[in-house]
Amino acid sequence: DGGITQSPKYLFRKEGQNVTLSCEQNLNHDAMYWYRQDPGQGLRLIYYSQIVNDFQKGDIAEGYSVSREKKESFPLTVTSAQKNPTAFYLCASSIGAGGSTDTQYFGPGTRLTVL
Amino acid sequence: AQKVTQAQTEISVVEKEDVTLDCVYETRDTTYYLFWYKQPPSGELVFLIRRNSFDEQNEISGRYSWNFQKSTSSFNFTITASQVVDSAVYFCALSEPPRRMRFGAGTRLTVKP
Numbered sequence: 001d002g003g004i005t006q007s008p009k010y011l012f013r014k015e016g017q018n019v020t021l022s023c024e025q026n027l028n029h030d031a032m033y034w035y036r037q038d039p040g041q042g043l044r045l046i047y048y049s050q051i052v053n054d055f056q057k058g059d060i061a062e063g064y065s066v067s068r069e070k071k072e073s074f075p076l077t078v079t080s081a082q083k084n085p086t087a088f089y090l091c092a093s094s095i096g097a098g099g100s101t102d103t104q105y106f107g108p109g110t111r112l113t114v115l
Numbered sequence: 116a117q118k119v120t121q122a123q124t125e126i127s128v129v130e131k132e133d134v135t136l137d138c139v140y141e142t143r144d145t146t147y148y149l150f151w152y153k154q155p156p157s158g159e160l161v162f163l164i165r166r167n168s169f170d171e172q173n174e175i176s177g178r179y180s181w182n183f184q185k186s187t188s189s190f191n192f193t194i195t196a197s198q199v200v201d202s203a204v205y206f207c208a209l210s211e212p213p214r215r216m217r218f219g220a221g222t223r224l225t226v227k228p
Contacts, residue, residue, distance in 0.1 A: 031214055040124075042206060042218035043160075050214060058215070088158060094214070101148045101210030106160040 004107035023091030030096030032074035037088040121219035136192045138207030148210040
């Protein structure tokens with residue numbers, strides 16, 4: 001089945017540690033995205049990538065880093081510089097072709113808790 | 116800048132009632148797209164609909180219907196004869212060129228048996 005997988009589902013981190021969240025898709029989509037969701041709030045864009053080896057900052061990129069070495073994979077690293085990292089993280093992908101805004105399809109999410 | 120407002124933070128209805136979720140947007144673009152997503156308790160966002168700004172026809176899909184009105188910058192979502200399985204958080208989103216989306220804060224719908 002085609003889809004987006006995120007791992008792990010739950011992640012606990014001690015303060016001061018970096019942690020990497022995985023996102024993989026087998027939909028052959030060019031574009032991938034990372035969002036952060038806090039309780040009672042909408043989704044805020046962290047980073048996005050329209051093509052391999054290229055990515056752009058979203059609205060809240062500070063304290064996060066990404067890489068896009070393969071089309072299928074877009075890992076997100078939450079660094080110790082992120083002051084309040086406890087949140088629900090969602091990865092998404094879209095076809096990415098053409099100039100219009102394509103529908104984004106989402107993974108199941110990773111819930112990160114900083115202890 | 117793009118903006119999406121979902122003024123209803125939480126709505127509670129009894130099963131079989133009809134319910135409308137409001138979405139108001141702001142954009143300076145002449146071509147744009149509007150979306151609705153459902154987030155059940157599991158957390159994954161499920162795509163419901165994508166609508167082009169040039170297409171103002173209302174859309175119906177089973178018990179779901181959408182009313183798009185450019186004159187009032189609204190894209191409202193109605194669930195007819197609601198069911199307990201409709202309980203979720205619903206997000207409205209607006210395209211933000213070149214390839215981003217701006218989400219509203221979401222409306223939590225609770226359908227009681």
